Amino acid sequence: MARRIIIIGANAAGVEAASAARKKDRSAEITLLTLEKTAGYSRCGLPFVIGRVIPNFRDLIVYPPAYFQMLKLILRNETKVTAINTKEKTVAIVAKDGATETLQYDSLVIATGADAFMPPIRGREKQGIFSLRGLEDGERIDAAVKDGAKSAVIMGAGLIGLETGVALIERGLKVTIVEMLPQILPQMLDADMAKMVKDHLETKGIYILTGKAVEEFLGDEKVTAIMADGERIGADLFISAFGVRANTKLAVDAGIPLGETRAIKTNSRMETDVKDVYAVGDCAESTNMITHKPMCAQLGTIAVRQGKVAGANAASNYALFPGILASAVTRLFEVEAGVTGLTEKAA
CATH class of the missing domain: 3.50.50.60 (FAD/NAD(P)-binding domain)
Structure with missing residues (x-):
């Protein structure tokens, strides 16, 4: 058999x-x-x-x-x-x-x-919060842009958050990225390198807020703004990039x-x-x-x-996985950022 x-x-x-x-x-x-x-x-x-x-x-x-x-x-x-x-x-x-x-x-x-992770933020049950995990998620975000979205708030400054921010800037949207930790790409880069990438992204028009936690999604049935450390930030499109x-x-x-x-x-x-x-x-x-x-x-x-x-x-063979180095690379406009091994903090 x-x-x-x-x-x-x-x-x-x-x-x-x-x-x-x-x-x-x-x-x-x-x-x-x-x-x-x-x-x-x-x-x-x-x-x-x-x-x-x-x-x-x-x-x-x-x-x-x-x-x-x-x-x-x-x-x-x-x-x-x-x-x-x-x-x-x-x-x-x-x-x-x-x-x-x-x-x-x-x-x-x-x-x-x-699965896309959503922290226990007040108002998270409201409509209008997108994530980017699968093909259909991408199609929904693309459709929202085609329907006339002019601005976006991205929550999370990891790889997906930053790559999506670059993509939306390229489509002509005003983009704000909110990150709870004090730097972007916290799992990938040391703080000094992360600052270089952040500075470059800001020269391209992306507004990046680090050290700010999203406290609440505002709006009636649909989200119209977020509250981050007491600051109200409105947009047409809200993308959760908190991680998975x-x-x-x-x-x-x-x-x-x-x-x-x-x-x-x-x-x-x-x-x-x-x-x-x-x-x-x-x-x-x-x-x-x-x-x-x-x-x-x-x-x-x-x-x-x-x-x-x-x-x-x-299939009844014998193979071994040697382990993880966690190598990753991305391109953000003209800058390429990569990692292999450990950051100083992780080490």
């Missing part, structure tokens, strides 16, 4: 896991389950479509349907996974037509990614242990504490190569490498 491999998630980590599994086992039945309408696209490119560096959101699709067909991978879009039973080795799903089904697996790869949190609910409900970072604990084979269950990408915890401490990096490059390792192992 052919080996049954189920992968929950069908973007960077999930598709790489499926591809690696197929290379190691030509006869395995490999199924990818995703709640999204579109699979196999690059999340990292979303701000660059909004900024018209990349012409169309469809251009972000790295693995089109033909790829899955060529590798004989079963892709089930708009399918919700409701439960994992590690004792019975089953996954319960709800298909896009509403039908329920239980699938059996021999190996399971959890690539559930991460590992999507671990399925794992927790199934009794699969989390690690110190609150992501799914894995070993060097990307296997969890439950036999034949692997976790990869933004939902998984690995080891930092420098500190040798647990880390959840949530970077596309890490997701790809972890996916290849887990996919090979899910």
Whole structure:
């Protein structure tokens, strides 16, 4: 009987896991389950479509349907996974037509990614707060710009926040970025380097407020302004870029242990504490190569490498993930900023 491999998630980590599994086992039945309408696209490119560096959101699709067909991978879009039973080795799903089904697996790869994080800010239930996590999020922001938005407030000055700010400036909007910490790119750059990037962005017209926490979303049903440390800031468009949190609910409900970072604990084979269950990408915890401490990096490059390792192992091979260096790079107008290893603060 052919080996049954189920992968929950069908973007960077999930598709790489499926591809690696197929290379190691030509006869395995490999199924990818995703709640999204579109699979196999690059999340990292979303701000660059909004900024018209990349012409169309469809251009972000790295693995089109033909790829899955060529590798004989079963892709089930708009399918919700409701439960994992590690004792019975089953996954319960709800298909896009509403039908329920239980699938059996021999190996399971959890690539559930991460969800946009919203702090407990007053008024967060109001309409009009956007995030940029998936393809449809990008399309909604793009539509708001086309509908006439003239100004935007971006909450958070990490990679996504800054890249989105640059994109909206390129589209002609007035942009304000609000960051709670005293510098931009706090997880990526030392303070002196961050100041150089901030100064450059401000010369391009982005208004950046550091050391200011968003306290409240103002407006009736729809947000019209934020209150940040007593300062009222209005805009047409509000984008939450506070960061992401590992999507671990399925794992927790199934009794699969989390690690110190609150992501799914894995070993060097990307296997969890439950036999034949692997976790990869933004939902998984690995080891930092420098500190040798647990880390959840949530970077596309890490997701790809972890996916290849887990996919090979899910197909009864033996592969090891060496650990995380957390290398990342971005381009903000003419400035390129990158990191590998640790900041001074982290060290």
